Structure formats: structure tokens, C-alpha cells
Amino acid sequence: MRAVVIGEPGGVERLELCDVERPVAGPGQVLVRVRAVGVCHRDLLDREGRYPFMKRPVVTGHEFAGEVVEVGAGAGLAVGDRVVNLHRGPCGACEACRAGEETRCSGSLASFGLTVDGGYAEFVAADASALVALPAAVPFEQGAFLFCTAAVALRALRSRARLEGGETVLITGASGGVGIHAVQIARILGARVVAITSRAEKRAALIAAGADDVVVAGPAAFQREVLARTGGVHVALELVGEPTFNATLRSLRPGGRMVVVGNVTASRVEVTPGWLIMREAAILGSVSASRHDLADVLEWAARGRLKPVVAAVLPLAQARAAQGRVAAQDVIGRIVLVP
Ligand SMILES: [Zn+2]
Numbered sequence: 086m087r088a089v090v091i092g093e094p095g096g097v098e099r100l101e102l103c104d105v106e107r108p109v110a111g112p113g114q115v116l117v118r119v120r121a122v123g124v125c126h127r128d129l130l131d132r133e134g135r136y137p138f139m140k141r142p143v144v145t146g147h148e149f150a151g152e153v154v155e156v157g158a159g160a161g162l163a164v165g166d167r168v169v170n171l172h173r174g175p176c177g178a179c180e181a182c183r184a185g186e187e188t189r190c191s192g193s194l195a196s197f198g199l200t201v202d203g204g205y206a207e208f209v210a211a212d213a214s215a216l217v218a219l220p221a222a223v224p225f226e227q228g229a230f231l232f233c234t235a236a237v238a239l240r241a242l243r244s245r246a247r248l249e250g251g252e253t254v255l256i257t258g259a260s261g262g263v264g265i266h267a268v269q270i271a272r273i274l275g276a277r278v279v280a281i282t283s284r285a286e287k288r289a290a291l292i293a294a295g296a297d298d299v300v301v302a303g304p305a306a307f308q309r310e311v312l313a314r315t316g317g318v319h320v321a322l323e324l325v326g327e328p329t330f331n332a333t334l335r336s337l338r339p340g341g342r343m344v345v346v347g348n349v350t351a352s353r354v355e356v357t358p359g360w361l362i363m364r365e366a367a368i369l370g371s372v373s374a375s376r377h378d379l380a381d382v383l384e385w386a387a388r389g390r391l392k393p394v395v396a397a398v399l400p401l402a403q404a405r406a407a408q409g410r411v412a413a414q415d416v417i418g419r420i421v422l423v424p
């Protein structure tokens with residue numbers, strides 16, 4: 086089968102479309118024929134070698150949707166089932182899993198595109214526990230990326246920030262794949278949304294996605310504008326990382342909660358403890374999402390409440406060009422590759 090394989094870390098030239106052996110569904114696994122795979126900013130970090138535990142070579146990609154074509158022993162799915170993947174299947178047995186906190190699972194290390202082969206391929210062998218049914222009303226090109234975008238935003242806002250209806254949410258990097266869906270998720274949860282973008286040409290797309298207000302500003306300079314317009318936000322969703330971190334923190338009102346999800350540059354940040362103390366500000370981390378979060382966003386997409394934003398659908402052979410566009414921030418929503 087054809088697959089995009091990463092060997093040594095490096096630039097887009099490291100993405101090689103190769104002929105590799107078609108995988109086989111082991112016990113508890115199914116073989117999925119990939120119909121679409123999302124191009125995530127994390128794919129760039131994977132390719133650059135930011136994760137030392139990554140297996141090499143590896144088939145990259147962690148946002149796929151497709152059909153089950155082969156069922157391993159005890160997998161509990163059927164040929165023809167439409168499925169999308171979680172980042173990794175929870176073990177179901179560790180203390181976190183038993184407490185219903187599957188994103189904190191310590192028993193499963195099978196992470197697509199990192200420790201097991203991922204979705205930039207014609208087929209992927211996946212643990213059945215890492216898959217969720219994709220409703221017939223959601224096309225593969227839209228379903229592929231809803232876990233790593235909308236469901237991630239839903240966990241951050243609902244489970245971590247405990248966002249309540251009527252509160253104001255600030256979202257940085259708002260036109261990216263997570264951001265443009267986070268705007269919609271925050272609206273579905275009843276919040277008012279202030280979207281931050283560095284590029285004026287993205288304002289219209291953010292308004293169309295449901296943002297109540299858009300601030301166009303450089304990464305470190307938006308807090309004054311946000312405070313002037315809102316008096317400070319209740320919740321901030323930090324999707325960028327170091328470049329916007331302190332401006333986001335300083336956009337909070339007293340008692341505000343900031344949830345850190347994005348870490349685009351993987352750089353350290355400096356925080357002034359006195360500011361946290363005097364403002365009683367909370368800084369929270371949020372990783373991935375649960376099966377329950379994904380089921381909710383898929384249902385909203387199936388009913389048309391959530392509108393997945395597909396930036397482009399390209400053949401798998403154009404993986405290099407697709408990642409180049411993500412690196413250049415020349416994307417609103419998600420680019421999808423089709424094997
Ligand atoms: Zn992703």
C-alpha cells in the first residue's frame with residue numbers, strides 16, 4: 086500500500102510517499118481503509134523530531150476516518166463500519182480509566198503517528214478501543230479531524246475551564262484548525278466569543294464561524310484591546326503557546342481561567358506570580374479529548390449545529406505541499422488528504 090513514512094527528522098522533504106506492506110489486524114484490532122486524514126500542526130512537530138519516544142520509521146498522521154475492511158479476533162466491530170480515531174485507545178483498566186478520566190490513561194502507549202503507524206496511508210491497523218463510529222451524515226473529509234479540533238476544544242472548555250453559558254471566552258490562533266472549531270464549540274456551550282487573529286483577511290471567516298468580536302493584533306499586543314472591549318474575559322483558550330501566553334493571561338478578568346492547549350513553538354514562558362495571586366487567575370492544561378467528547382461533536386456535526394471547516398482536500402501525494410501551507414499559516418480550518 087502507499088503511505089507517507091518519516092524516517093529521520095527534518096523538513097517537508099522527509100515526507101516520503103512509499104510502498105509499504107499492508108498492515109494486518111491483530112487481536113482486538115481492525116484494519117481501516119483510510120478515506121481521509123487531517124493535516125495537523127502536530128504533524129510538523131512529529132516530522133521535526135520533537136517527540137523522542139516516536140518510533141522510526143513511522144507512518145505519520147493521527148486524524149483519520151475510514152471504513153473497517155478486516156476485523157481481528159474480539160475487536161467487536163464489523164466490516165463496513167464507518168469509523169474515526171481517538172489519539173489513542175484508553176486501556177480501560179488503569180486507575181484513571183476506572184475513574185472515567187481516559188485522557189489520563191497510563192496503560193496505553195499506542196499513539197497514532199508516534200508509537201504506532203498512523204493515517205497518511207491507504208490502510209491503518211487500529212485498536213478497536215481507539216475508534217468511534219462516524220455517523221452516516223458526516224462525510225469522511227469532515228469527520229477525520231473533528232477529534233483533534235472540535236473535541237479537543239470541547240474538553241478544554243467544558244471539562245477543564247468549566248465554561249458556563251453567558252461567559253466570555255477569548256480564543257487565540259482562532260482561524261486555525263482547533264481555533265475555528267473552538268469558536269463554534271464555545272457558541273454551542275452558550276458563551277460569547279472574542280477571537281484573536283494576527284491577519285485581517287481572516288476576520289470574515291471568524292465572524293462566519295460565530296465569533297462575536299474579532300481582535301486583529303500582533304501576538305503580544307491584544308490584551309489592551311480585549312480589556313477595553315470586554316472588561317476582561319472569564320475564560321481564555323490558549324491555542325498558540327509562548328508567543329501569546331502573557332497577553333492571553335492578562336486578558337482575563339479577576340478569577341478568570343486560562344486553558345493551555347497549543348504549544349506551537351514549544352518555548353518556555355515567564356509568568357509573574359504576583360499577577361496570578363492578585364487576580365486569582367487559574368492556568369490549566371488540557372490534553373486530547375474523550376470518546377464522550379468526540380461522540381458529542383459528531384452528533385452536533387450530523388445535525389448541522391457544528392460545521393466542520395475543510396480548507397482543502399488534496400491527494401496523499403501532496404502531503405509536502407499541505408504541510409508547507411500549515412507551516413505558513415496559509416489555512417483556515419483543516420487541510421485533508423485523501424489516499
Ligand atoms: Zn491533530
Ligand SMILES: [Zn+2]
Binds near residue numbers: 181183189193
Ligand atoms: Zn487506562
